[in-house]
Amino acid sequence: MSSSDPRTRRVITRAWQIPTCEGWIWSIEPDPETGLGGAGHACKARASHHIAAVRYTGGAHTPADRDVCRAHLAAELDHLRREHAWTWRLQRVAMPAPTITALTLTVDVRGWAHGHKRWHLTETDATTTVIALELFSTSPPIPTPPPRRDRTARPGAPAPQLALFTL
Numbered sequence: 531m532s533s534s535d536p537r538t539r540r541v542i543t544r545a546w547q548i549p550t551c552e553g554w555i556w557s558i559e560p561d562p563e564t565g566l567g568g569a570g571h572a573c574k575a576r577a578s579h580h581i582a583a584v585r586y587t588g589g590a591h592t593p594a595d596r597d598v599c600r601a602h603l604a605a606e607l608d609h610l611r612r613e614h615a616w617t618w619r620l621q622r623v624a625m626p627a628p629t630i631t632a633l634t635l636t637v638d639v640r641g642w643a644h645g646h647k648r649w650h651l652t653e654t655d656a657t658t659t660v661i662a663l664e665l666f667s668t669s670p671p672i673p674t675p676p677p678r679r680d681r682t683a684r685p686g687a688p689a690p691q692l693a694l695f696t697l
């Protein structure tokens with residue numbers, strides 16, 4: 531991979547290293563009047579995109595990166611845009627637009643052939659590309675490597691025919 535290639539690739543050997551969506555799913559919506567209460571849980575679907583963003587908190591720019599699935603990408607960007615608009619309105623501080631990176635997880639077939647569970651996480655810039663969104667969060671299946679061929683299990687050459695017995 532050349533240095534001009536916009537993609538970066540990370541090797542993943544443990545399942546917990548696979549980025550998961552940080553979006554929030556409400557099972558009970560909070561009170562619309564007070565914004566209090568409610569119950570929910572983190573999405574935890576496999577993240578399809580990474581948002582690199584900056585927030586303005588306490589008078590300083592702080593990084594606010596997030597991993598999201600296709601169902602939570604739009605909501606997260608919306609929230610960020612609204613927050614940036616408020617920062618401009620109240621503090622007159624212009625915030626940089628977020629950058630979006632597409633995350634692609636593939637199986638390292640060579641590693642797998644040697645008995646190592648390994649994946650490659652490829653990051654491609656997707657800030658200007660059209661992204662297909664989903665209504666519900668899903669973790670698409672990771673392509674699995676072809677089954678290992680076991681040499682001992684392969685059938686041997688067919689036994690020579692004995693023409694004598696058939697006479």
Ligand SMILES: [Zn+2]
Nearest residue numbers: 551553573599
């Ligand atoms: Zn999600």
